[in-house]
Amino acid sequence: MAKDFLKGAADEYDVIVIGSGLAGMTSANILGRAGHRVLLLEQHYKLGGLATWFLRPGGHTFDISLHGFPHGMIKSCRRYWNKDISDRIVQLKNIRFDNPQFSLTTTFNRDDFTRLLTSKFGIEHSTVTEFFDTARGMNFFDDQTTTTRQLFDRFFPGRDDVVRLLMEPITYANGSTLEDPAITYGIVFSNFMSKGVFIYEGGTDDLIARMKKELISNNVDIRINCGVDRIHLDKGHVAAVETNGRKIKCRAVVSNANLRTTVLKMIGTEALDRDFVDKTQAVRLNNSSTQVYMALKPGQEIDESSGDLFFTSTSKEFRTDLLLSRDITSRTFSFYYPRARPGKKDRYAIVSSTNANWSDWADLNEHDYEASKQDLVETTIEALEKYIPGVRDKIDRAEAATPRTFHHYTRHESGASFGTKFEGLGVSRELPQQVGGMYHAGSVGIIMSGWLGAINYGVIVSNEVDQQLVRESSHTT
Numbered sequence: 194m195a196k197d198f199l200k201g202a203a204d205e206y207d208v209i210v211i212g213s214g215l216a217g218m219t220s221a222n223i224l225g226r227a228g229h230r231v232l233l234l235e236q237h238y239k240l241g242g243l244a245t246w247f248l249r250p251g252g253h254t255f256d257i258s259l260h261g262f263p264h265g266m267i268k269s270c271r272r273y274w275n276k277d278i279s280d281r282i283v284q285l286k287n288i289r290f291d292n293p294q295f296s297l298t299t300t301f302n303r304d305d306f307t308r309l310l311t312s313k314f315g316i317e318h319s320t321v322t323e324f325f326d327t328a329r330g331m332n333f334f335d336d337q338t339t340t341t342r343q344l345f346d347r348f349f350p351g352r353d354d355v356v357r358l359l360m361e362p363i364t365y366a367n368g369s370t371l372e373d374p375a376i377t378y379g380i381v382f383s384n385f386m387s388k389g390v391f392i393y394e395g396g397t398d399d400l401i402a403r404m405k406k407e408l409i410s411n412n413v414d415i416r417i418n419c420g421v422d423r424i425h426l427d428k429g430h431v432a433a434v435e436t437n438g439r440k441i442k443c444r445a446v447v448s449n450a451n452l453r454t455t456v457l458k459m460i461g462t463e464a465l466d467r468d469f470v471d472k473t474q475a476v477r478l479n480n481s482s483t484q485v486y487m488a489l490k491p492g493q494e495i496d497e498s499s500g501d502l503f504f505t506s507t508s509k510e511f512r513t514d515l516l517l518s519r520d521i522t523s524r525t526f527s528f529y530y531p532r533a534r535p536g537k538k539d540r541y542a543i544v545s546s547t548n549a550n551w552s553d554w555a556d557l558n559e560h561d562y563e564a565s566k567q568d569l570v571e572t573t574i575e576a577l578e579k580y581i582p583g584v585r586d587k588i589d590r591a592e593a594a595t596p597r598t599f600h601h602y603t604r605h606e607s608g609a610s611f612g613t614k615f616e617g618l619g620v621s622r623e624l625p626q627q628v629g630g631m632y633h634a635g636s637v638g639i640i641m642s643g644w645l646g647a648i649n650y651g652v653i654v655s656n657e658v659d660q661q662l663v664r665e666s667s668h669t670t
């Protein structure tokens with residue numbers, strides 16, 4: 194008989210959180226801590242969503258999205274998780290770039306970028322200062338019509354090399370392009386520039402294990418292998434969710450699943466205003482990714498001078514379409530030294546990541562798909578050989594993930610790595626006005642994606658849910 198993953202679950206909760214990505218888990222944790230009865234439903238057999246990892250024989254562990262996040266993670270993790278977690282966040286000091294326009298190493302913060310822009314790129318100090326101040330002054334309520342390209346044209350006209358330095362890491366970090374609103378660039382760029390790039394020491398597996406412990410201590414009922422198919426409404430308000438053949442009642446739902454799937458499939462268009470449905474249908478998904486995971490044989494090492502994060506490209510110029518192309522020219526390598534997992538086996542791993550289009554991978558037949566994955570692995574090792582000669586012989590195992598992989602494990606439409614484009618944020622925010630008690634927290638609108646963006650969005654939404662529940666309770670007492 195199939196295992197009952199809902200065994201012992203109650204018939205009713207205050208809140209049901211659908212999806213255990215960082216936004217979903219953070220919402221569940223805050224609401225559990227506030228004393229609400231919370232059920233967290235995850236369709237996968239693991240918690241974490243895209244904040245995930247996998248193991249391979251030989252003592253190898255690969256991280257999928259642990260490459261870097263801004264300093265703000267320390268505060269968010271301390272406040273909304275615990276000190277145990279925030280104390281493990283450390284800075285990555287060795288960020289490298291190599292492309293036909295420049296090669297450099299940086300600590301990736303305002304002081305060091307000012308040094309580079311003035312001394313290496315010959316930009317006036319006053320222009321650099323004004324650019325940083327403008328980017329830092331941007332906020333969500335600003336004008337959304339100015340594009341990132343226009344912002345760069347204003348400060349660095351004709352300087353494709355400067356645009357590349359400023360933009361390439363942010364495109365990597367959240368999928369934003371020169372055509373997106375400048376605020377999606379300015380906010381995220383300034384977050385990184387405040388203090389540099391940070392990482393969680395211990396690995397994603399350690400982080401998620403600590404988060405799970407905290408959720409349990411806050412009485413969150415966690416259920417894996419429980420995909421939600423349908424959210425049921427009663428008189429315009431959420432009433433229950435359907436999972437594994439059971440209908441479980443609730444007063445509020447927070448969906449961490451993809452925004453479009455949540456609205457168009459789980460809720461369904463019949464219950465919603467036509468305008469809202471149109472707006473949701475017009476929300477564009479963000480791009481997906483490919484990755485190649487390479488583990489060194491036990492005893493083999495890579496020198497720390499290889500860097501922590503390494504942005505490489507063979508393309509002469511910086512263009513969004515080239516960053517996404519199947520014909521890969523840009524690769525970002527993350528180097529994991531034994532210090533990434535203190536106390537564990539001394540292992541070295543390298544993960545290469547590249548932004549990618551779903552359409553390039555979606556329709557390949559099984560044979561072509563396997564061949565393309567193999568080609569991706571081969572060409573990536575070849576590219577790495579340029580920087581670490583002889584690395585091919587040191588590699589114990591190498592394998593690839595594609596947009597299909599990300600879709601398979603998270604159910605994100607088109608394997609989107611960063612949720613939706615900017616317009617998704619408005620739809621996500623409007624959802625509770627359409628359906629009482631219905632909220633969405635998860636990667637939308639570029640700003641609210643990435644590890645820090647997802648956690649912070651989970652915080653914002655859980656506060657709104659808390660207010661609703663407290664308001665309703667005070668009406669009934």
Ligand SMILES: Cc1cc2nc3c(=O)[nH]c(=O)nc-3n(C[C@H](O)[C@H](O)[C@H](O)COP(=O)(O)OP(=O)(O)OC[C@H]3O[C@@H](n4cnc5c(N)ncnc54)[C@H](O)[C@@H]3O)c2cc1C
Pocket residue numbers: 211212213214215216217234235236237240241242243244257258259260261262366419420421422449450451482483484546599602603604605609610611612634635636642643644645647
């Ligand atoms: C290759 C790659 C590299 C990245 N690198 C970085 C990085 O270096 N730094 C950074 O900050 N960010 C990075 N990111 C982005 C970051 O991982 C994500 O933005 C963030 O983890 C998303 O969190 P989320 O809460 O939006 O939900 P997600 O992680 O998208 O999780 C959604 C969850 O909902 C579950 N779910 C979906 N449908 C259902 C359903 N019907 N029922 C139940 N459960 C459901 C899914 O299984 C999943 O667990 C990277 C992403 C990728 C793909």
